[in-house]
Amino acid sequence: MKYHCLIFTFLFSCQLFGQANITNQNLYWTRYYNQLSLNSKWTWHNEIDMRRFADNSRLHHLIIHSHLHYKVAPNFDVAAGITYSQQSPQFSDATSTLVVPEIRPFQEINQSQTLGKRVTLSHRFRLDERFIRKNNGTDLLEGSDFNFRFRYRPQLVINLSKSDNKTPVNLKVADELMLNFGGEILYNHFDQNRVYAGFEKVLSKNFSVEMGYLHWFQQRNTGKDFFDRNIVRLTILHKVKL
Structure with missing residues (x-):
């Protein structure tokens, strides 16, 4: 709740001076998420995420993550990884075809706890180090802009199936806040907020x-x-144990 209050404070401050300009967009994301368990302690996660505009299917963003997790305790792990992304124009009808690459090392902490037999609450804390290629809006330039970004995501997973069901259906609800700092950040210390709700069907x-x-x-x-974006996201999750 306190994070949503932070967002409303930003909105109210902008609207108070009649300066807020909000653009609404609709997108759809398709994601493949692989988890490779190397042993009882180490797991290698890899993701590829294609993000497109709904109205013409034009590519908005390509994201690739790779991160290695170490399990410190049954409900606690630490991880480090790197992200490569290609940011296409932010509007589906843009005449520009400029694609801006970003390289983003990151570190994270994950902690989870059970709330009864069917509910799990998890917390993810992540720190991004963002190297975004300099550009003038039409061409890429030499060098990169740099800043840190802190991310916090609480998530609830609720098992909606019977306890003996080996292929359950889970309800996931999450809220992630992202804040920029360091580098040349002048205005947007608040970066973004993502609220998510979805159903996961375990097939095997x-x-x-x-x-x-x-x-x-x-x-x-x-x-x-x-x-202000409305997004439908489809994810294929694939777990492999060695």
Whole structure:
């Protein structure tokens, strides 16, 4: 709740001076998420995420994550990884074809706890180090802009099936806040907020499929402009044990 209050404070401050400019967009994301268990302590996670505009299927963003997790305790792990992304134009009707690459090392902590037999609450804390290629809006330039970004995501997973069901259906609800700091950040210390709800159907011990809705509210570099996005996300989850 306190994080949503932070967002409302930003919105109210902008609207108070009549400067807020909110752009609504609809997108769909398709994601493949692989978890490779190397042993009881180490797991290697790899993701590829294709994000497209709903109206013309134009590519909005390509994201690739790779991160290695070490289990410190049954309900606690630490991880480090790297992200490579290609940011296409932010509008589906843009005439520009500029694609801006980003390299993003990151570190994270994951902690989970059970709330009864059917509910799990998890917390993810992540620190991004963002190296975004410099550009002038039409061409890439030499060098990169740099800043840190802190991310916090609480998530509830609720088992909706009977206890003896080996292929359960899970309800997932999450809320992630992202804050920028360091580097040359002048206006958008608040980066974005993502609220998500979806259903995961476990198909086997190795595969599951997830479909959900994500509301993405993001502040732009100007400090007074925002994106308000409605997103449908499809995820294929694949777990492999060695």
